[in-house]
Structures are given as C-alpha cells and as structure tokens.
Amino acid sequence: MTATATPVPAQSRVSGWLGAATSTDHKRIGLNLGLCSLAFFALGGLFALLMRSQIAQPNEHFVSDNTYNQLFTMHGSTMIYLFVTPMAIALALYLVPLQIGAASLTAPRLASTGFWVWLCGGLIMESSWLTADGAGRAGWFSYVPLSNGTNTPGVGQDLWVMGVLLAAIGMWVMGGCVVATIGRRRAPGMSLMRMPVFTWTALASMLMVLGAFPALIIVMSLLFIDRHGGHIFVGFNGEIDYQDLFWFFGHPVVYVMFFPYLGAAAEAISVNSHKRWFGYGAFVGSIMLFAALSMSVWAHHMFVTGGVTNQYFAFTSTALAVPAGIEYFDAIATMVGGSLVLRTSMLFGITFFVQFLIGGLTGIFVASPVLDYHVNSSYFVIGHFHYTLFAGSVFGFFAGVYHWFPKVTGALLRESLGKLQLAIMIVGTNMTFFPMFILGEDGMSRRISRYPTHPGWGTLNLIESIAAGIIALGVLTFLVNVFVSLRTRVPAGPDPWLGQTLEWAAPSPPPPLNFDGPLPPIRSYAPLLDLRHERHDRQSHEARQEIAS
Amino acid sequence: MTGNRAAAALVDTRHEYQHLFSIYVPIAIGVFAVIVLAIAFCVLRYRRRPVERAARWNENNRLEGAYALALAGVVVFLLYLTFTAEHRVDTVSAREKPSVIIDVVAAKWEWSFRYRSYGITRRSGTVGRQALVVPTGEAIRFNLSSVDVIHGFWIPEIRFKRDVFPGITQSVTLMFPSAGSFQAQCSEFCGLRHADMLFDVRAVTPSAFASWARSGGKATVS
Numbered sequence: 001m002t003a004t005a006t007p008v009p010a011q012s013r014v015s016g017w018l019g020a021a022t023s024t025d026h027k028r029i030g031l032n033l034g035l036c037s038l039a040f041f042a043l044g045g046l047f048a049l050l051m052r053s054q055i056a057q058p059n060e061h062f063v064s065d066n067t068y069n070q071l072f073t074m075h076g077s078t079m080i081y082l083f084v085t086p087m088a089i090a091l092a093l094y095l096v097p098l099q100i101g102a103a104s105l106t107a108p109r110l111a112s113t114g115f116w117v118w119l120c121g122g123l124i125m126e127s128s129w130l131t132a133d134g135a136g137r138a139g140w141f142s143y144v145p146l147s148n149g150t151n152t153p154g155v156g157q158d159l160w161v162m163g164v165l166l167a168a169i170g171m172w173v174m175g176g177c178v179v180a181t182i183g184r185r186r187a188p189g190m191s192l193m194r195m196p197v198f199t200w201t202a203l204a205s206m207l208m209v210l211g212a213f214p215a216l217i218i219v220m221s222l223l224f225i226d227r228h229g230g231h232i233f234v235g236f237n238g239e240i241d242y243q244d245l246f247w248f249f250g251h252p253v254v255y256v257m258f259f260p261y262l263g264a265a266a267e268a269i270s271v272n273s274h275k276r277w278f279g280y281g282a283f284v285g286s287i288m289l290f291a292a293l294s295m296s297v298w299a300h301h302m303f304v305t306g307g308v309t310n311q312y313f314a315f316t317s318t319a320l321a322v323p324a325g326i327e328y329f330d331a332i333a334t335m336v337g338g339s340l341v342l343r344t345s346m347l348f349g350i351t352f353f354v355q356f357l358i359g360g361l362t363g364i365f366v367a368s369p370v371l372d373y374h375v376n377s378s379y380f381v382i383g384h385f386h387y388t389l390f391a392g393s394v395f396g397f398f399a400g401v402y403h404w405f406p407k408v409t410g411a412l413l414r415e416s417l418g419k420l421q422l423a424i425m426i427v428g429t430n431m432t433f434f435p436m437f438i439l440g441e442d443g444m445s446r447r448i449s450r451y452p453t454h455p456g457w458g459t460l461n462l463i464e465s466i467a468a469g470i471i472a473l474g475v476l477t478f479l480v481n482v483f484v485s486l487r488t489r490v491p492a493g494p495d496p497w498l499g500q501t502l503e504w505a506a507p508s509p510p511p512p513l514n515f516d517g518p519l520p521p522i523r524s525y526a527p528l529l530d531l532r533h534e535r536h537d538r539q540s541h542e543a544r545q546e547i548a549s
Numbered sequence: 550m551t552g553n554r555a556a557a558a559l560v561d562t563r564h565e566y567q568h569l570f571s572i573y574v575p576i577a578i579g580v581f582a583v584i585v586l587a588i589a590f591c592v593l594r595y596r597r598r599p600v601e602r603a604a605r606w607n608e609n610n611r612l613e614g615a616y617a618l619a620l621a622g623v624v625v626f627l628l629y630l631t632f633t634a635e636h637r638v639d640t641v642s643a644r645e646k647p648s649v650i651i652d653v654v655a656a657k658w659e660w661s662f663r664y665r666s667y668g669i670t671r672r673s674g675t676v677g678r679q680a681l682v683v684p685t686g687e688a689i690r691f692n693l694s695s696v697d698v699i700h701g702f703w704i705p706e707i708r709f710k711r712d713v714f715p716g717i718t719q720s721v722t723l724m725f726p727s728a729g730s731f732q733a734q735c736s737e738f739c740g741l742r743h744a745d746m747l748f749d750v751r752a753v754t755p756s757a758f759a760s761w762a763r764s765g766g767k768a769t770v771s
Contacts, residue, residue, distance in 0.1 A: 065741055139738050145715060146698040146740055236717035239699065273595070274603035282613045304701070304736075305712045306719045310639070314631055318624050325620040328584055329613060335591035337604030342596055350588060357584055361577040368631040370638055371573065374566050374708035377701055377736040443705030445734045448744035452732055498600065536601065 024108035025512055026181075030094030031408070033115050033174070037087040040122060044078035045475065047071045049468055056465035058453045068449035069137040070156075074129070076140030077160065081167045082122045084393055085253060088260040089171055089209070091400060092178045092202035094408070098503035099196045101187025101522065103513040106180040110173055118170025125163025128156040136160025139447065141250060142223065144242045149227040158227065165220040168213050168249075175209030178202060187502070189522035193284070196501040196525055197270070197277045200284050201263030204291040205256045211295060212252035219245040240307040247298035255294045257389060258356075259287065261396025262327065265349035268399040269331055271497050272346035273338030276526040279330045286323035293320055303372045310369040317367035324360055328353065343497070344418030348399035351426060352392060359387030362437065377447075380440025386433045390471075395425070398478070405485075406492030410508040417481035421474050428470030435460040500526035559688050559724045560642035565634045566708035572630060576623070638709075642722045647690035649683070649758075655693070655700035655713045655735070658742040669766035673748035680749040681733075682770055684758035685725050694718040701736030704750055710736050725752040 020028055051071045054062040063071065097105055105111055128135040133154035138147035142160070145151055182195070182203050195203070219242065226232040233242045270277040277283065297317040299308040331353050340346065362384040366372050375381060398421075405413050439460055444451060451457060495504040505528060506515050520527050652663040659674025662681045671679040683689055693702055695715040703710030706729070711721050735746035753761070753770050761770045 065744065069738075069741065069743075138740075143699055143737075146738070151698055151740060234716075236714050239714055239716070274600050275605075276607045278607050279609070279613050280607065282608075282610060282617075304710050305714070310635060311632060314635070315628060318628055318631070319621075321624050322617055322620045326613065326617060329616055332584070332587045332591060333609070335588070335595060337606070338591075338595050339598040339600050339603040340592060340596040342592065350592070354585060354588065357581055361581060364627065365573055365577065368569060368573070368627070368634075370565055370569055370631060370634040373562070373638065373710055374705065376710060377703070377738075378705075443703075443732065443734070445701075445703065445736045447738040448734070450744045452734075452747065454732065533605065 022112070024104070024112055026093050026097050026105035026108060026111070027408075027510065027514075029105070029108070029111050029115055029174075030090045030092075033086055033093060033118070034090035036119055036122070037083050037090060040078050040082035041087075042475075043126065044075050044083055045472060047075035047078065049472060051075060052465040052468040054449055055451065056462050058458050058461075059450050063449075065449045066134060066137065069447075070129075070135040072447055073136045073139050073142075073160070074126070077125060077136060077164065079389070080140060080253065080257070081125070081164055084257040084389055086118060086167075086171060087397060088202075088205055088256055088393075089174050089178070091198075091260050091264065091397075092206060093174060095404065095503060096178055096199050096202050097181055097185065098407075098506060098510060098514055099199045099501050100182065100185065100190050101502045101515070101519045102181060102185035103515070104185070105177055106184050107177050111177040114170045114173030114177065116170070117173065118167050121163045121166030121168070121170055123163075124159050124166060128159035128163070131156040131159065136163075141243075141246055143246075144223065144226065144233040144239055147223060147227070148233070149229065158224070161220050161224050161227065165217060165224070168216045168220065172209060172213040172217065175206040175213070178206040179210060182206075187519050187522060193281070194522055194525050194527075197266045197280070197283065198260070198263035198501075200287055201259040201266070204287045205259040208252045208256050208259075208291055208295065212249045212256075215245050216249035216253075219249070236307070240302070240305060243302050243305065244299065244308075247301045248295075251298040251301065252291075252295050254385075254388070255291065257393050259291070261352065261393040261400065264400030264403065265352040265396040266331065266334075267501070268345040268349035268403045270334050270526075271403070271499055272341045272343055272349070273335050274341075274498065275334055275338040276500060276524070276529055277330060278333035278336075279326070280525055282326055283330050286326040290320065290323035290327075293323065297367075300367055300372070303369045304376045314367055314369050318364060320367075321360075321364055328357070341497075343402070344413070344415055344422060345399050345402035345497075347419065347422055348395050348402060351422065352395040352399055355395060355426075355429065356388060356392030358434075359384055359389075359392050362387065375440050377445060378440035379436040379444045379446055382446050383433050383436030383440060386436070391429045391433060395429075398422075398425075401478075403497070404503075405482075406496050407503055407506075407508050407510070409486065410492055411485050411489040412492045412496060413485045414481050417477060417484065421477040421481065424470060424477060425474035428467045428472075428474055431467030432464050432471060435464050495528070498528075498532070500529040502527060504528055559645060559686070560637045560722075561707075561724055561726050562638055562642075562709040563707045563726060565638050569630060569634050573627070576627075642688075642724075643720070645688040645722050647722055648687040648755075650690045650692065651681070651683075652692045653694070653702060653713065655695040655702070655739075655746075657697050657740055658735075658746045660735075660746065660748050662748075664762065664766070667762040667765065669762065671766065675742055675745045678747070678749060680730070680751040680770075682751045682753065682758065682761055682766070683725050684755040685728050685752050687755060688722050688724055690720055690722050692718050692720050698739050699737050700739050700746065703736035704731065704733045706731035706733075706750065706752075712737050725750075728752050728754060 054060055054068050134156050136157050138152045222232045299313040300317045302308045303310050492508050494507050505520055523530055654661045659676050662671045673679050693713045695713045700713040701710055702713050731750045733748050733750055751770055761768050
C-alpha cells in the first residue's frame, strides 16, 4: 500500500472567510456543505409552516393558490436537493476520511468545486422566488407536460430547472470524491471488510449518487430544452420517458437520503451499547443488496400510469423488506447483552429505528399496486415518505449530530437540552405525520391548497398544522443548544464516549491532516474497542497472576 | 342486466383493496409491536450496566440467515396476495362486458363525462359541480383522456385511481358495489387550480340510472 506516499495538501495560505471558502480540507468542505444545507433546511421548514398555515382549515385564504403551488414545490425541492441529500454527502465528506484513517480526500479541489456548484444551484433555485411569475411551481418532480414551456411558462421555472441541474452536478462530483477516497486512501490495515459501519453506508449511498444522479442531470437538461421549443417529451411515451428517467434518479435518492443516517444511528447505538455492531458481514451484504435493489424499484412511483410493468416493480419493492429487516435485526442484536448509556445520541438513534419503521412498513403497503391504486398521490403517501425522511433520516441526522458534535467542535452539547429537543420532536413529528395516513386513506388528495369540508378533515389538518409548529420549536431548541454549548464550552477531549472507530483516535477537532500521531492497529471494524478489550484482558490476566503468585 | 349473479362476478376494486388492507395492516402492526417490544426490552434490561459486562459476541450468521429466509417467506406471501388481487383488478376486469361506456376527458381544470349512447355530457370543476351518475352493480367502462397535462382520475369510494394522460386514451372497467354520493378529486397535480378539480359520484340503482339516462340527464336522480 502507498498510504505513506499520500500527497499532503499544502496548508491554506489564507485564513478567515476566504480560507474557509477555498479550503481543500475535507472537514472544512463537509462543514461548509453541512452548514449551507442546514440553512436550506430552515428555509424549507419555513415553506412547510406557510403551507400548513394555508391548509390548517378547509377553505382558508392565507396564501393564493399560485403561492401555495410554489410553496410545496420549493418545500420538496429545498428539502430533497438542498438539505437531506447534501447533508448525507456532508457527513460522508467529514467523517469518511477520519474513519478510514486518511489524512485527506482524493481530489479535494474537485470536491470543493462540487460544493460551490451545488451552492450556486441552490441559490439559483431559490432566486426563482424573485422573478415576476414566481418560483418553480410544477412540483419537486415537475412532470411533463405540466412543467413544459406551454403549461408553466416563465423564468421562475427555468431557474428551478437550472438550479436542480447544478445542484445535481455538484453532488455527483462530491459523491465521486468520497468513493475515490474510500478506494484509494484507506490506512494500512483498513481493508474493505474492516471499514466502519457508517463508512459502508456512505459508500453504498455515494455509489448510488454516481449511478443515479446522471439520470437527473440528463432529464433536467432535456427538460430545459423541451421548455424552449425542443419538443423532447412528446406524447404518452415521452411523458412516461420523463417519469422513468426522473424516478431512476428519484427512487435511489431516497436511499441516498437514508443510508448515511442509518449509519449514524448505527454508530450511536453501538458506541452507547459498548458493543461492536452486530452481524457486520450480513449488514455489509444487506446494505449492498439494498443499494442494488433500490436501483430497480423506481417505477413503483408509476403504478397508476398504466405505462409500466407493475408486477416487476412490486416484486423488487416488496423484496426490500429483506435487507431492511436485517438492519433492524442487527440494531436490536447490537443492544442485546450490551451496556447501554441512554445519551441523547443513543435516544435519537433508537427513535430513528422506531419511527422509520412506520415509514418502512407503509412502504411495503404502497409497494402493492392494488393498495397503491387507492393511496397513490394521496396524503397517505405524504405520511409515508415524511416518516422515512423526517421521522427517519432527520432523527438519524440528529443522532449523528449529538454523536459527532464533540469531535467536530471539541465541545459537548448539553444533554438536558438534547433530550428536551428529542421529546418535543417526537410529539411534533407523530402529531404532524400520523394523521396523514388517515386523511389519505379517507381520500384526501395531495398538493391541494383547499380541501372539501369532509367530516374530520378540518380537525386532523388543524392538529397537523399545530404540530408542525411544535417541530419548529424542537429545531429551535437544537439551535439554542448549539449556541449555549459553543458559548460556554464543556471540553470533550478526543474520545468522550468510548468510541470504537478511528475518528475517536484523532484530537477534537481534528487538525488539518486529521491524526497527530501514529494510528492504532486496525484489526477489525472497531479498532479502538479492540484496544480496550486487549487492555482489559491484560489487566485481568495480570491481576490473576498476582493473586496466583 | 341479469341481476345479482352477474354483479357478483364483477371485479370489485373496493373489495380487493379492503381484503389486501385487512391482511397487510395486521402484519404491519404485528411487526411494529414486536420490534418496539424488543427495543424496549433491550433498553430496560441492559441499561446502566458496567461497561466491562458488555458482551463481546457480535455475529450469528445462521440465526440471521434463518431470519432472512423467514422475511423472504413473508415477502413471497404478500406478493402472492398482491399479484392475485392485481390480476383481478387489471386483467379480469378489462375482459368484462360493460353496460355503460363513459368518456372521461380531463382538462385544466374540469372533468367532462360523456355518455355516448345517451348523448349526455356532464361537467365538473371550475365550471360547476355536475355529478358523475353511474349505475350500481354493473361494469362501467371509463375511457380516460386529457387535453392538456396529466390529471388523476381517483374515486376514493371504490379505492381506485388511474392517471389521465394527454395523447392517449386508457380504459378501465369499474364497478360501484353500493349506492350513494361520493366525493372525488383530481389526484395528479395539474397546475394553478388543481384544488378545484372536484367531482361528485352519484351511484344509483340500474333502474334509476336507466330513467335518468332516458331523460337525457335532465331528471333528478335520487
């Protein structure tokens, strides 16, 4: 191996804002991406609150139909293209080199370029709000012919298309850098089957970025041409082609938005159980099977089009239950026999698994065409994917934040505020998203700014709208926690939780080249746990010998 | 129609859905309960033990393999049920001989329902609210087409929808098992006034439908 020959990036000659903006340090790029994603999260959350205000009651006139259509389009687009997906990449950029014992990223300048391209895409997308005809307003998947130049004319929708295109290119490039880093920068001894669980989830995720994002890049390019007289997506076949291409990206991205957060929850659970992750080999196999299968399930979004082979996609989609079930088995078996510390990160990790399960089980439900014929495009589906993306991924994200914040900043977050945030968010999340299953089953269509005064609908929607505010309160509690914890710092030290993977062998925060001394020997996917076990065994052996002599 | 015997043989989408639902939902609730109980057990049983007591075992591939096989078994069972139901909803129903044919044309932002044999056209959406009148217990062929963007023809009462595309006419054969008045709404986002693409379905007895149709759609249906 050539780990010693790893080219070392020159120390940045500029400091301050310019230094941070031009840095080639993977941690800085990851932080830049993560912080910008968080800002977009706040923006997307604001859109959600405005939407929920409009539909809190059946026939409100808080915003116009046109504004509402822009709000749900931009809420979905912001959350998917500018928060959950890039945040998954940000976690990978920051953590993967540390976990595999690398000093830097492969092609860091390319990764930095990817970040800037993505950010430009995000800003271009949001700038569509400033145009005379308003922001993108054809939905986050912008089906043709609704999104073409005839049905949604104007610069706003063009900016939306260009924004998505650039964001996709940026994320594709960054994903490639993570994969290359895993391929080329692993420390001596760090074989593939010794990579930490999070790194495996990041690898599965970034491989999917590489495989699926080109479809989005192509379909957005074609949509742009189509909008300007290109006549690309013509007739029924053209419309189905658009949906096939879009969902060939659109479903894998769901798992890009899931795996790294699963990895974060898994690390939090194994560290706080003081046991290594259970069933590593099976887990790695299942995550790769998961990734492979999820590249072949896309047309379950199209069961009601009459243009796809429903049985095939029902088969692949339902089969996802097998690898998903293995992940749950591993999570529970990791806790069995452990020594559990119920820190905030652990509780977020557990909540991730419990709440995501509701999203996963309803996913099996919508994978059945006959059931989907009723619930497709209804609030049932909205409930389903918010349980995966918000009740799942965002809780996994916070598990990761509470777990790695001390590593990134050198300071501990406040546990009491963290648990308060968790409690608020559990209440808010389930009150917001669970009633959606009932509404959808009862026939409420998605994306409507006003709805009929059907018995019960007003009440359930009002509950959801109030609870959306509770979620916002939870996020606010988190921001207060960050503020308090950084102002009055409780130093974390390199390894506050008895970590198991290499990032905990680095100082907190890690210096520019990550490790300030030799790496510990890497003999498994939990090298620091191995060391502790060895030390413990040696001590008890010596103690026994002392007694014997 | 020859009455109940023919009606009983027709595919009932509401029944197919509810049958599947009644099997999927208990399985989902059962799985959820088992996993939540297992997690709760772990949390209560293994919290705050000395770190040294944490077990070191970390694999049991035989057990996990058996578990994966059991999961695969559940998947096969669910797929069998789904495929059986889907065959009836998609294939068997299409072979039924319809007693009424209705051309459904979707446009921004209204539905029009044309009863070709009776020379009746009903419209609902931003232009007003004329109900789609159908006979109960009979096969009805809907020819779905759109003049502009994709719309969604969804009748929650019978648990069925099909997207309505421009440039193609797709046919579905549906049956309304019981009489009543039901709300329905466009399910595929279709632009500015998507929320107004509502319509009511009035399912009436075949004889009431016949007299309504004979009157050219002018008689009130009860």
